[in-house]
Amino acid sequence: MTRTVYVNGAYVPENEATVSIFDRGFLMADGVYEVTSVLGGKLIDFAGHAIRLERSLSELDMAQPCDMDELLKIHRELVRVNEIDEGLVYLQITRGSDGDRDFLFPDPETTKPTIVLFTQDKPGLADSPAAKKGAKIISIEDIRWGRRDIKTVQLLYPSMGKMMAKKVGCDDAWLVEDGMVTEGTSNNAYIVKGNTIITRQLSNDILHGITRAAVLRMAKEAQMQVEERSFTIVEAQEADEAFTTSASAFVMPVVEIDGVALGDGKPGNIAKRLREIYLEESLKAAV
Ligand code: PDD
Numbered sequence: 001m002t003r004t005v006y007v008n009g010a011y012v013p014e015n016e017a018t019v020s021i022f023d024r025g026f027l028m029a030d031g032v033y034e035v036t037s038v039l040g041g042k043l044i045d046f047a048g049h050a051i052r053l054e055r056s057l058s059e060l061d062m063a064q065p066c067d068m069d070e071l072l073k074i075h076r077e078l079v080r081v082n083e084i085d086e087g088l089v090y091l092q093i094t095r096g097s098d099g100d101r102d103f104l105f106p107d108p109e110t111t112k113p114t115i116v117l118f119t120q121d122k123p124g125l126a127d128s129p130a131a132k133k134g135a136k137i138i139s140i141e142d143i144r145w146g147r148r149d150i151k152t153v154q155l156l157y158p159s160m161g162k163m164m165a166k167k168v169g170c171d172d173a174w175l176v177e178d179g180m181v182t183e184g185t186s187n188n189a190y191i192v193k194g195n196t197i198i199t200r201q202l203s204n205d206i207l208h209g210i211t212r213a214a215v216l217r218m219a220k221e222a223q224m225q226v227e228e229r230s231f232t233i234v235e236a237q238e239a240d241e242a243f244t245t246s247a248s249a250f251v252m253p254v255v256e257i258d259g260v261a262l263g264d265g266k267p268g269n270i271a272k273r274l275r276e277i278y279l280e281e282s283l284k285a286a287v
Pocket of ligand 1: 035183184185187188206207208211245247248
């Protein structure tokens with residue numbers, strides 16, 4: 001089945017969708033994005049993603065191409081026409097193209113943002129074999145820019161980090177700045193000590209994960225302790241458990257960090273429990 005995608009107001013087959021070669025997303029990584037998961041044909045935490053998108057756009061003085069009701073309609077329509085039961089909806093908004101290359105932003109009165117959405121079909125996303133095995137992590141230096149709270153499409157270093165992990169037979173990388181873990185390449189990072197979940201406090205240093213907010217809320221509701229503070233790789237290696245969260249992998253147990261197995265080297269009970277709670281609760285609230 002040819003996928004139907006959305007580009008600047010039109011639903012078109014993917015091989016007919018076009019964007020200018022002068023688009024600032026392409027030339028300057030001048031764009032923001034969101035990834036929303038789909039379970040049972042419904043969107044998980046759409047409101048959270050929509051609110052973060054508004055904030056990303058406003059931090060970059062970028063116009064919002066359509067209101068959030070319209071955005072929800074587009075998400076739902078793409079899920080419907082592409083018959084997505086489990087998968088993702090990717091959304092990208094860039095500052096558009098004024099038909100040339102210039103460092104200065106084009107006049108927003110005359111240059112409209114580019115908006116693109118597409119679906120990714122991922123059967124078995126919830127019942128993932130990777131989550132049953134747990135992830136092996138390496139640590140690498142965090143050399144990204146200082147506004148990681150804005151979800152921009154500057155994903156070269158996260159891609160390089162995942163390639164570095166793959167090269168040594170691992171699944172992902174955690175990023176370390178000034179000796180402290182910031183987050184994963186495409187997820188937020190957590191360790192568990194006893195009944196306490198520890199994850200870095202919110203700031204410009206990390207993306208304010210939508211899954212993070214939901215998981216911390218659910219953890220508190222389940223009487224777990226939550227500590228928002230930085231931690232080192234050594235503290236993580238000595239922890240009882242570790243995990244990551246993201247819209248694309250939900251709660252992913254971590255079983256090894258820089259070659260050191262955590263606990264018995266299997267996914268931890270708290271991570272497994274949080275994954276179950278997250279999937280159950282999110283499905284109930286899906287739209
Ligand atoms: N990544 N930190 C970073 C650097 C991320 O790229 C992501 C998400 C997260 C988790 O945020 P959320 O829970 O809102 O998905 C944290 C998406 C999934 C991606 O780039 O594909």
